[in-house]
Amino acid sequence: MAFGPHVALISARGAFFVFGVKVKRTVDLGVLYSSSGTYAAISQAVLRGTLAGVEEINADPSNPIRFQPIVRDPKGQLERYAPLCAEILESSKARHVFGCVTSSSRKEVIPTLDRTNAMLWYNLPFEGFETSNRVIYNHACANQHLLPLLSWCFGNFGTMPYLIGSNYIWGWETCRVARMRVEDAGGQVLGERYLPLGEEDVATLIAEIESLRPRFILNSLVGASSYAFLRAYADLGRRDPYFRAEQCPVVSCNLTEAELPLLGGAAEGLVSVGPHFCASQSEGGRDSSFENISRQSVHTLAAMLVAQGEQPFESFIAEQGDLFGIDPATHHSTLEVDVAQVRDGVFKVLHHWSDVAPDPYLTRPARHPRIDRPRLSVVS
Amino acid sequence: MAGLLGIPNLDQACALVVHPVPDHAAALMRQLKAIGLRVIHAWPDLPAWAITADFVFYDTDMGYDAQFPWEPGQAPMPMIALVGSEAPGRIEWAARMGADALLLKPVGSSGAFSALLMAHHSFELRQSLNAEIKQLRHRVSARQTVVQAVALLSAHGKSQDAAYDQLRQMAMAWRINVEDAALRIVENAKDEGNLRDCN
Numbered sequence: 001m002a003f004g005p006h007v008a009l010i011s012a013r014g015a016f017f018v019f020g021v022k023v024k025r026t027v028d029l030g031v032l033y034s035s036s037g038t039y040a041a042i043s044q045a046v047l048r049g050t051l052a053g054v055e056e057i058n059a060d061p062s063n064p065i066r067f068q069p070i071v072r073d074p075k076g077q078l079e080r081y082a083p084l085c086a087e088i089l090e091s092s093k094a095r096h097v098f099g100c101v102t103s104s105s106r107k108e109v110i111p112t113l114d115r116t117n118a119m120l121w122y123n124l125p126f127e128g129f130e131t132s133n134r135v136i137y138n139h140a141c142a143n144q145h146l147l148p149l150l151s152w153c154f155g156n157f158g159t160m161p162y163l164i165g166s167n168y169i170w171g172w173e174t175c176r177v178a179r180m181r182v183e184d185a186g187g188q189v190l191g192e193r194y195l196p197l198g199e200e201d202v203a204t205l206i207a208e209i210e211s212l213r214p215r216f217i218l219n220s221l222v223g224a225s226s227y228a229f230l231r232a233y234a235d236l237g238r239r240d241p242y243f244r245a246e247q248c249p250v251v252s253c254n255l256t257e258a259e260l261p262l263l264g265g266a267a268e269g270l271v272s273v274g275p276h277f278c279a280s281q282s283e284g285g286r287d288s289s290f291e292n293i294s295r296q297s298v299h300t301l302a303a304m305l306v307a308q309g310e311q312p313f314e315s316f317i318a319e320q321g322d323l324f325g326i327d328p329a330t331h332h333s334t335l336e337v338d339v340a341q342v343r344d345g346v347f348k349v350l351h352h353w354s355d356v357a358p359d360p361y362l363t364r365p366a367r368h369p370r371i372d373r374p375r376l377s378v379v380s
Numbered sequence: 381m382a383g384l385l386g387i388p389n390l391d392q393a394c395a396l397v398v399h400p401v402p403d404h405a406a407a408l409m410r411q412l413k414a415i416g417l418r419v420i421h422a423w424p425d426l427p428a429w430a431i432t433a434d435f436v437f438y439d440t441d442m443g444y445d446a447q448f449p450w451e452p453g454q455a456p457m458p459m460i461a462l463v464g465s466e467a468p469g470r471i472e473w474a475a476r477m478g479a480d481a482l483l484l485k486p487v488g489s490s491g492a493f494s495a496l497l498m499a500h501h502s503f504e505l506r507q508s509l510n511a512e513i514k515q516l517r518h519r520v521s522a523r524q525t526v527v528q529a530v531a532l533l534s535a536h537g538k539s540q541d542a543a544y545d546q547l548r549q550m551a552m553a554w555r556i557n558v559e560d561a562a563l564r565i566v567e568n569a570k571d572e573g574n575l576r577d578c579n
Contacts, residue, residue, distance in 0.1 A: 114488065330414040331414075
């Protein structure tokens with residue numbers, strides 16, 4: 001069979017050439033983030049990262065892929081995620097969706113993904129205990145955020161925390177694991193409270209913390225509840241020096257640069273954990289790990305689509321996920337882990353662990369980072 | 381804390397999946413690997429080392445007693461039944477084999493972790509109850525020895541209450557339980573020829 005110069009040719013890697021110029025293959029890409037709602041700042045960070053990644057791929061003439069984003073906005077309403085995910089998959093050729101902020105919303109869309117053999121790229125920290133074949137978990141699970149954070153807290157502030165969280169699976173499971181770790185370490189949880197998503201009345205929490213005087217506070221509140229609490233806690237610290245960061249810090253597994261602009265001065269002294277923090281002031285909360293990992297994930301997807309060929313994506317990951325940084329067994333990634341504190345509006349890294357392999361079910365203690373300190377022994 | 385379901389260390393724990401069609405158990409095996417277990421498939425014969433596996437998942441549609449190198453209900457590890465047909469006869473067989481947890485087929489991308497935790501918890505509970513029953517049986521069977529020891533101690537003019545109290549004090553001093561203390565007293569008495577009607 002002969003081809004004239006006017007005929008498009010397809011190369012082994014799937015790139016089209018017309019008149020010697022590489023023509024990109026257009027790939028529909030689902031995007032399912034809420035631009036409004038209580039956790040909008042986080043959504044906007046992952047959305048920004050995803051679209052930045054898409055722009056970079058599309059602008060790269062050497063990349064044979066051109067992503068066409070198919071964007072839907074559930075507006076922070078849980079019941080809208082599954083129908084909008086289905087709409088993306090039915091109304092376009094998208095087989096991959098970047099989406100979901102809360103674990104509840106992720107669990108809502110998994111049945112749709114199962115039914116349609118599509119893939120969700122989930123780019124935020126989560127509590128673990130899930131390894132769906134239809135999800136790629138690019139951010140940290142509990143052995144890559146909560147366990148190292150607790151180890152750091154126990155060493156520096158002791159084992160008598162107060163636990164607060166939003167009233168859904170992220171808050172529940174984070175506090176449950178923290179409670180078990182505290183008890184294993186011989187400590188005591190002084191209090192454990194949950195607020196409904198969006199609740200901003202934190203007076204009772206603050207009063208209870210003030211009277212119990214814990215050694216640190218593990219904050220798993222999300223969005224508006226978290227901002228209200230952190231502002232009220234900063235006020236408490238001004239009234240009573242015990243509640244300043246040097247003595248009783250607020251620590252969190254889900255605070256990044258993305259939310260610092262909303263907190264202003266109330267963010268000073270907060271401690272967080274994550275795979276990456278910006279070394280200098282990030283303008284408008286940009287370049288958080290949420291944003292960065294989303295952007296990188298778009299690049300990873302593009303590279304995988306080029307290499308995938310005709311093979312189904314599921315078996316392609318099982319065989320070659322490792323080459324793209326995705327563990328075929330868990331669909332998670334090995335990550336760097338930093339514990340960092342906000343000082344003068346910038347996260348300063350206080351402790352670092354390299355290459356922490358994922359353990360989403362917390363069944364592999366060898367993968368649990370800790371800070372080992374010499375044991376004190378009595379000299380007689 | 382009591383009531384909390386602890387997560388066991390499952391790193392490199394071995395799960396044996398006894399299922400006639402490996403492809404149909406692929407999703408289950410993938411989950412188990414994600415959780416951190418080593419997974420080995422077997423059908424119909426179990427390998428000789430099966431007895432050392434940490435968990436056994438077994439098919440209840442096609443499974444049969446002779447597959448297992450232990451008596452029904454006597455598995456030395458937690459057993460998880462893979463249930464397809466919910467016919468009562470098959471459920472009855474799953475139960476007789478000693479199912480610590482059930483997982484309904486077809487197994488998708490979830491369920492294995494819950495089944496492992498439940499099975500581990502049930503198995504540990506059963507083991508500790510069995511140990512307690514064994515200990516209680518021992519104590520019940522030692523009743524006659526206790527009566528003999530009290531009789532020996534009260535032979536010196538003590539009331540039975542005072543003799544029993546003395547037996548308890550001796551057990552505490554020797555740091556053993558009352559039944560073992562009673563046995564020691566009876567054995568001593570036998571050696572000294574004070575207990576003629578004992579055989």
